[in-house]
Amino acid sequence: MPSWSSSPRPSAPRHALPDLQLVLFGSGLALLIAGAVASFVARTWLLEAVEQVEQTHQILAIVEELRENISDAAAMFRLGGRGPGARPRPSKRRALGDAQRELDILETLTREDASQQARLRKIRPVLDRMQALEQKEAGGELLVELLYEAHQWLGEIADRERRLLAGKSAESMQRNARLNQIVVATGFLAILLLAAAIVRLRREDAARQQAQRIAESILETAPNAIVSLDGEGTILRANRAVEKIFGYRPEELLGRNVTMIMPPWSREEHEGQLAGTLVGESTFLDPGMELDGLHRDGHLVAIHLAVGKSSEEGNPRFIGMITDISDRRRAEEVLAETLSRLQGVLDGATDVAIIATDLDGRVTLFSRGAERMLGYSASEVMGDEMVVRFHLRTEVADRGQALSLELGRPVQGIAVLVEKASRGEPDERTWTYVHKDGSMIPVILVLTPLYDARPLLCGFLAVALDISGQKQAERLKDEFVSIVSHELRTPLTSIKASLELLTGGLAGPIPPKAASLIEIAHRNAERLILLVNDILDIRKIEAGEVRFSLGAVDVREIVAQAVEANLAYASQLGVRIVVHDAGRPARVRVDLARMVQVLTNLFSNAAKYSPEGDAIEVSTTVTAGHVAIDVKDHGPGIPEEFHPRLFQKFAQADGTDNRRRGGTGLGLAIAKAIVEKHGGRLTFETAPGRGTTFRVEIPLPDDSVGPETGELAEAIGQNSGPTADDPGSGAARPGKEGTA
Amino acid sequence: MTSKTLERVLLVEDDPDIRTVAGLALEASGRLTILACESGEEAVRRAPGFAPQLVLLDYMMPGMDGPATLSALRALPGLEKVPVVFMTAKVQSGETSRYFQLGAVGLIPKPFSPLALEETVLDIWRRAASGQVVG
Numbered sequence: 001m002p003s004w005s006s007s008p009r010p011s012a013p014r015h016a017l018p019d020l021q022l023v024l025f026g027s028g029l030a031l032l033i034a035g036a037v038a039s040f041v042a043r044t045w046l047l048e049a050v051e052q053v054e055q056t057h058q059i060l061a062i063v064e065e066l067r068e069n070i071s072d073a074a075a076m077f078r079l080g081g082r083g084p085g086a087r088p089r090p091s092k093r094r095a096l097g098d099a100q101r102e103l104d105i106l107e108t109l110t111r112e113d114a115s116q117q118a119r120l121r122k123i124r125p126v127l128d129r130m131q132a133l134e135q136k137e138a139g140g141e142l143l144v145e146l147l148y149e150a151h152q153w154l155g156e157i158a159d160r161e162r163r164l165l166a167g168k169s170a171e172s173m174q175r176n177a178r179l180n181q182i183v184v185a186t187g188f189l190a191i192l193l194l195a196a197a198i199v200r201l202r203r204e205d206a207a208r209q210q211a212q213r214i215a216e217s218i219l220e221t222a223p224n225a226i227v228s229l230d231g232e233g234t235i236l237r238a239n240r241a242v243e244k245i246f247g248y249r250p251e252e253l254l255g256r257n258v259t260m261i262m263p264p265w266s267r268e269e270h271e272g273q274l275a276g277t278l279v280g281e282s283t284f285l286d287p288g289m290e291l292d293g294l295h296r297d298g299h300l301v302a303i304h305l306a307v308g309k310s311s312e313e314g315n316p317r318f319i320g321m322i323t324d325i326s327d328r329r330r331a332e333e334v335l336a337e338t339l340s341r342l343q344g345v346l347d348g349a350t351d352v353a354i355i356a357t358d359l360d361g362r363v364t365l366f367s368r369g370a371e372r373m374l375g376y377s378a379s380e381v382m383g384d385e386m387v388v389r390f391h392l393r394t395e396v397a398d399r400g401q402a403l404s405l406e407l408g409r410p411v412q413g414i415a416v417l418v419e420k421a422s423r424g425e426p427d428e429r430t431w432t433y434v435h436k437d438g439s440m441i442p443v444i445l446v447l448t449p450l451y452d453a454r455p456l457l458c459g460f461l462a463v464a465l466d467i468s469g470q471k472q473a474e475r476l477k478d479e480f481v482s483i484v485s486h487e488l489r490t491p492l493t494s495i496k497a498s499l500e501l502l503t504g505g506l507a508g509p510i511p512p513k514a515a516s517l518i519e520i521a522h523r524n525a526e527r528l529i530l531l532v533n534d535i536l537d538i539r540k541i542e543a544g545e546v547r548f549s550l551g552a553v554d555v556r557e558i559v560a561q562a563v564e565a566n567l568a569y570a571s572q573l574g575v576r577i578v579v580h581d582a583g584r585p586a587r588v589r590v591d592l593a594r595m596v597q598v599l600t601n602l603f604s605n606a607a608k609y610s611p612e613g614d615a616i617e618v619s620t621t622v623t624a625g626h627v628a629i630d631v632k633d634h635g636p637g638i639p640e641e642f643h644p645r646l647f648q649k650f651a652q653a654d655g656t657d658n659r660r661r662g663g664t665g666l667g668l669a670i671a672k673a674i675v676e677k678h679g680g681r682l683t684f685e686t687a688p689g690r691g692t693t694f695r696v697e698i699p700l701p702d703d704s705v706g707p708e709t710g711e712l713a714e715a716i717g718q719n720s721g722p723t724a725d726d727p728g729s730g731a732a733r734p735g736k737e738g739t740a
Numbered sequence: 741m742t743s744k745t746l747e748r749v750l751l752v753e754d755d756p757d758i759r760t761v762a763g764l765a766l767e768a769s770g771r772l773t774i775l776a777c778e779s780g781e782e783a784v785r786r787a788p789g790f791a792p793q794l795v796l797l798d799y800m801m802p803g804m805d806g807p808a809t810l811s812a813l814r815a816l817p818g819l820e821k822v823p824v825v826f827m828t829a830k831v832q833s834g835e836t837s838r839y840f841q842l843g844a845v846g847l848i849p850k851p852f853s854p855l856a857l858e859e860t861v862l863d864i865w866r867r868a869a870s871g872q873v874v875g
Contacts, residue, residue: 504768
């Protein structure tokens with residue numbers, strides 16, 4: 001059903017003829033007119049020719065009559081008043097008079113022909129002499145002579161006229177034929193041109209109709225409702241989409257006022273706008289507006305209406321383009337609700353500062369928590385303010401320097417903060433914020449990348465948690481641990497020293513039973529001292545208080561020193577240490593004493609869990625970018641449920657292990673902390689009954705792997721000797737028991 | 741620096757037990773004479789009469805601490821160049837060099853081994869005599 005329904009259907013508007021048609025039509029018409037003019041001219045020529053022929057005939061007849069009158073007059077002269085024959089003859093005077101008149105007529109008729117005039121002038125004296133003969137002598141030789149002369153001249157005149165007649169007839173026929181050709185040619189050409197114009201017009205018309213059909217099918221298939229209104233708002237046309245939006249079929253709307261698809265409260269306003277537009281006071285809804293429409297079943301439909309004004313045969317017309325925006329409206333409502341909830345979260349989270357920035361670091365969101373934490377109001381910092389301003393400048397500079405070194409390119413400004421987040425990874429790090437009043441606030445800052453709808457990175461979200469309290473607590477804890485450890489160590493020093501003096505015989509000989517009791521006390525005093533040292537040690541490593549003396553060290557040297565330091569302990573347990581040499585030097589940049597401490601912890605651990613008579617295997621492998629030291633034992637393995645806690649402080653698979661096997665439960669935690677501070681990894685592989693392998697991986701600096709033979713040039717620097725660490729905290733404890 | 745045999749050692753330690761144990765350990769062989777003081781103040785007061793050849797000084801003490809005591813002792817006539825060895829458990833990172841900058845010639849970490857203490861002290865004495873410091 002063609003339902004760009006309309007009432008009444010208007011005739012298709014005739015467009016002005018395009019230029020080519022105009023030219024074709026014009027030329028055709030011009031040629032037709034030219035043909036008509038030509039045929040008119042031809043007719044005039046023909047009439048003229050006929051007239052001339054008739055005149056010639058008339059002249060010939062008069063010449064004949066003149067000849068007869070002259071002959072009659074001559075006969076009268078000879079017969080005395082009556083001529084021969086039956087025909088009654090006039091008197092010779094009358095015959096001559098007639099001849100004179102006919103001569104006059106001939107002179108008039110041939111006035112434009114000088115030769116005929118000349119001949120006629122020769123005849124007149126003949127007539128005059130014949131007249132004169134009447135009075136003097138009749139007949140005779142003179143009369144015959146005159147008659148002969150007159151007939152001679154008349155004969156010449158007649159001959160000339162006949163020649164003229166023949167010439168005129170030929171000319172007129174020739175002209176007639178030529179004109180006929182012209183008329184036929186122009187007519188033919190005119191018909192051709194007119195036919196071409198008509199063909200073209202028809203083609204145009206077909207194209208126009210096709211375009212109209214396409215336009216109508218577009219209108220019909222358009223998802224938007226399209227209605228055409230007159231100046232009063234009466235619906236003249238409507239496409240099929242109106243049914244989907246308003247529930248009315250298009251034909252049901254025709255002739256009805258458009259207000260029927262509007263809610264009552266907006267009808268009056270609409271009519272006012274329509275009237276205003278008609279008198280040119282407003283442009284009415286341009287470029288469109290969002291409003292409510294009224295569905296047939298009474299519910300409101302959110303629509304967007306765009307209206308264009310035009311005219312049809314002098315009457316104003318409005319074309320309304322209506323889009324159903326219910327879905328968008330609902331989405332907007334959901335969005336508004338979500339935003340409101342989000343705002344609630346932002347406003348409610350007063351313990352954390354939430355700051356969003358664009359890619360350049362300009363603040364685009366500043367939560368109430370941020371206002372509270374930093375002392376600025378959102379209006380002060382939104383838009384132009386850079387987020388870096390809230391950070392401790394030196395801290396950002398230091399981090400920037402470290403990052404620049406690490407990445408091999410300059411990193412500064414906002415990039416220092418978002419280096420990781422801009423790669424799409426969330427980043428959690430402690431920073432120092434600076435309050436508006438200058439005070440410093442330690443925070444844990446979680447930076448998350450923000451994406452737009454495409455999704456492209458469009459900014460960053462920073463959530464900062466004030467950890468002043470936590471820092472304070474940590475400081476108090478550290479102080480407490482430090483003081484307690486120190487206070488423990490002092491009496492332990494006395495106990496251990498006293499026991500050693502006793503066993504050394506300083507107070508005289510000790511009975512054997514007492515000696516074994518003193519030995520127990522001494523051993524436990526040493527364990528306590530180790531424990532206190534380890535507690536202090538790990539606290540300092542974790543707090544970053546340990547300064548590592550980094551130097552280029554051959555990994556084989558680390559292994560050798562660690563083995564030497566642990567041989568005695570291992571042999572006490574009946575365990576050997578077997579080293580599988582890597583065969584070539586590989587220099588790592590480490591604190592030698594601390595790395596020996598790591599291996600010592602791993603060796604003592606392995607020794608404790610190895611069966612008596614067994615061997616700990618130590619091997620070194622150099623891979624791309626790393627050197628790995630494996631410490632393998634053939635002990636019972638680590639139970640799976642213990643894996644997650646293996647590196648935790650005071651973690652031991654069996655609670656009785658501490659007492660049975662010795663150790664503080666801190667060795668692996670310390671080893672892991674030290675390895676990680678060197679940028680390495682401490683991992684393990686284990687299987688029940690098949691032993692455990694701990695692997696220390698240390699990153700290799702560039703050009704640190706030596707050739708298979710020969711020594712590596714000392715390119716990296718020298719091991720800087722004794723460390724600055726607490727000598728009592730076991731940085732390296734050659735000859736002492738491991739602590740795992 | 742003197743090259744004489746070490747005989748008189750001034751021991752300054754606030755903890756009475758450690759003071760006793762260290763004193764016993766140092767005197768065990770009978771080669772050394774020990775003057776044990778419980779504070780820096782006492783040490784400064786009694787040092788001139790004792791004329792120590794070497795001072796074993798606890799670093800952390802209430803009142804005058806190790807460095808203050810060292811300064812005060814060095815200010816005494818005849819003790820301007822007396823070698824001082826710090827005994828300490830509380831050595832922080834980067835502080836080792838500070839002890840030497842303060843004028844110490846050696847460092848004995850706590851807990852020490854009492855049976856080896858005398859030998860350690862004598863070793864420091866010998867090294868100090870030859871112009872070395874002992875960490």
